[in-house]
């Protein structure tokens with residue numbers, strides 16, 4: 429069987445131009461909400477359908493789970509695919525789609541597991557994201573290395589074959605309303621904001637790409653009125669932690685690496701922090 433990870437990555441790269449082209453004219457909210465209760469844009473549903481169709485057409489992909497769907501779909505059976513070659517993909521089709529209205533960045537986030545979801549981060553074989561910015565780029569983490577490519581007409585052109593987090597951190601960005609931040613987290617942010625520059629764009633992939641480019645920390649903390657935070661462990665926490673840790677950084681839910689967490693439910697939320705290890709260590713030391 430061809431390299432199953434390459435097949436997934438190349439498939440997502442090939443559909444990225446269609447996802448991007450489909451954003452225009454799909455900026456209105458559909459009637460429904462996703463399983464997390466977020467309102468769904470027509471673009472969310474369009475991207476999800478495109479990605480599901482392309483990925484389930486791959487021989488090795490036997491499960492497709494999406495932030496836009498209540499449960500995974502696909503054969504997921506003991507079908508013809510040898511057990512070792514079965515791949516289960518988790519996708520956030522348009523992370524940050526609320527930025528569409530303001531014409532700001534958003535992206536497609538994916539994680540490739542070797543067992544059905546929900547499962548823990550140790551089952552991750554690869555992860556990555558497509559960033560729909562001024563240009564379309566793709567970051568992929570697999571086998572200990574992070575690569576960055578430019579996507580041109582659906583094919584990848586590598587621009588960094590070994591992307592690593594800058595040792596000197598520069599930027600930070602934290603989500604949630606400030607009055608809802610816990611006191612210990614607010615104290616931590618007071619230190620960070622005296623040391624780094626604020627970069628927060630409302631789409632995790634864009635904000636994390638700032639951290640991957642300039643060094644620093646991104647997070648969406650547990651809040652007073654929402655202690656579990658906003659971001660989903662399977663669809664956002666695991667893949668972004670895998671990317672940043674593979675690039676030489678660290679991740680945390682405030683206590684431990686996000687990759688060590690096993691969700692009970694597919695759409696389970698988690699506090700999420702990724703960035704330079706020194707800032708993650710200081711955060712964990714601060715949060716009681």
Ligand code: P6P
Nearest residue numbers: 523524526603604630631632633
């Ligand atoms: P807020 C986008 O909706 C998202 O899921 C992440 O991409 C982003 O980091 C976060 O939520 C933004 O949340 O509360 O700042 O709008």
